[in-house]
Amino acid sequence: MILQRMAARPYRPTSRRTPPKILFLLLLIIVPICLLGVFTYGQKISYFLRPLWDKPPASFQHIPHYYAENVSMEHLCRLHGWSILPQPRQVYDAVIFSNELDTLEIRWRELYPYVTKFVILESNTTFTGIPKPLFFASNRARYAFAEGKIAHDTFPGRVANRGSHEDPFKLESEQRVAMNGLLRRSGISYGDLLIMSDADEIPSPHTLKLLKWCDGIPPVMHLELRHYMYSFEFPVDYSSWRATAHIYGPKTLYRHSRQTNLLLSDAGWHCSFCFRSIREFIFKMTAYSHADRVRRKDYMSYPRIQKIICQGDDLFDMLPEEYTFKELIKKLGSITRSASAVHLPAYVIANAEKFKFLLPGGCVRSQD
Ligand SMILES: *[C@@H]1O[C@H](CO)[C@@H](O)[C@H](O)[C@H]1NC(C)=O
Ligand SMILES: *[C@@H]1O[C@H](CO)[C@@H](O)[C@H](O)[C@H]1NC(C)=O
Numbered sequence: 001m002i003l004q005r006m007a008a009r010p011y012r013p014t015s016r017r018t019p020p021k022i023l024f025l026l027l028l029i030i031v032p033i034c035l036l037g038v039f040t041y042g043q044k045i046s047y048f049l050r051p052l053w054d055k056p057p058a059s060f061q062h063i064p065h066y067y068a069e070n071v072s073m074e075h076l077c078r079l080h081g082w083s084i085l086p087q088p089r090q091v092y093d094a095v096i097f098s099n100e101l102d103t104l105e106i107r108w109r110e111l112y113p114y115v116t117k118f119v120i121l122e123s124n125t126t127f128t129g130i131p132k133p134l135f136f137a138s139n140r141a142r143y144a145f146a147e148g149k150i151a152h153d154t155f156p157g158r159v160a161n162r163g164s165h166e167d168p169f170k171l172e173s174e175q176r177v178a179m180n181g182l183l184r185r186s187g188i189s190y191g192d193l194l195i196m197s198d199a200d201e202i203p204s205p206h207t208l209k210l211l212k213w214c215d216g217i218p219p220v221m222h223l224e225l226r227h228y229m230y231s232f233e234f235p236v237d238y239s240s241w242r243a244t245a246h247i248y249g250p251k252t253l254y255r256h257s258r259q260t261n262l263l264l265s266d267a268g269w270h271c272s273f274c275f276r277s278i279r280e281f282i283f284k285m286t287a288y289s290h291a292d293r294v295r296r297k298d299y300m301s302y303p304r305i306q307k308i309i310c311q312g313d314d315l316f317d318m319l320p321e322e323y324t325f326k327e328l329i330k331k332l333g334s335i336t337r338s339a340s341a342v343h344l345p346a347y348v349i350a351n352a353e354k355f356k357f358l359l360p361g362g363c364v365r366s367q368d
Pocket of ligand 1: 069070
């Protein structure tokens with residue numbers, strides 16, 4: 001019926017059509033708005049569409065992890081399908097240090113009883129080629145409790161020429177090569193346990209004890225760490241996997257990337273941007289390998305950063321890196337605040353006043 005009526009209607013060439021002038025004007029307005037939108041939010045749009053263009057990393061094979069207080073080492077080894085060694089392994093804990101002074105203290109206090117040598121490399125430039133103070137060297141007194149176990153060296157970084165950019169990932173990989181040399185000089189031998197991680201990726205003490213005492217553990221495994229942002233008040237998820245435990249051998253190389261499919265479940269804490277002062281946040285934001293994320297000057301404003309820390313929002317105003325729309329939508333918005341301070345590093349709880357900024361209700365930071 002309708003079709004017939006339309007067909008019967010006489011054809012009138014111009015009266016009903018939108019005049020081309022208005023169409024042209026509309027285009028003139030809409031096109032720049034769209035361009036501006038893509039320009040401003042391009043990164044967001046592409047992150048939002050990540051499930052369409054990116055594949056998740058190959059999945060891990062989770063090693064079940066057993067632990068409870070006061071269960072014998074022998075029993076724990078057996079639960080993992082391993083046996084107990086007559087003598088524990090020597091343990092080397094190797095980190096490349098930037099400016100995580102508090103996190104480093106917590107790490108070393110926590111792991112001190114189990115570690116043979118704390119191997120630490122720090123550069124006098126950032127990964128982005130900006131000269132940087134030797135934060136560890138100038139605060140060394142703070143780590144006097146570990147002095148006998150420290151193997152420290154400085155990496156001579158290169159300063160980026162004006163206009164040219166040092167490739168952050170290249171400088172980072174050179175530091176990892178330098179770390180191999182420092183490890184050998186620090187006295188590591190084949191068969192020792194070696195932890196490779198960033199300073200803020202802290203294996204739990206019972207995990208180190210397990211790997212130190214059990215025979216038959218895999219020669220390389222990733223450590224699954226609980227990921228926190230800004231403090232233990234903001235647990236994100238269990239997505240942190242880059243830290244590894246190795247039985248040191250002739251082929252071991254210091255790396256911070258995917259090395260095996262094995263992942264030991266729930267093996268510690270990864271506390272990102274867990275800084276005491278806003279000044280340290282700003283330093284890390286500029287020094288970061290992903291410094292390209294700092295897109296605008298006002299990103300560095302103190303009130304903006306403080307507000308983000310207390311809300312559990314993203315410092316770089318970015319969408320989460322997720323590979324399915326379901327996960328992405330689940331993670332949109334602020335991180336949910338947690339009131340739990342259970343199963344955290346013992347040194348933080350024992351010194352709760354000093355580390356207030358890492359505990360529930362402590363989000364307000366000093367300026368410097
Ligand atoms: C742990 O074991 C010891 C010795 O068997 C015992 O004295 C202590 O009460 C136990 N502690 C807990 C928390 O079960
Ligand atoms: C870093 O250290 C090296 C070796 O000590 C030195 O030659 C270089 O000038 C230093 N760079 C900066 C930016 O301080």
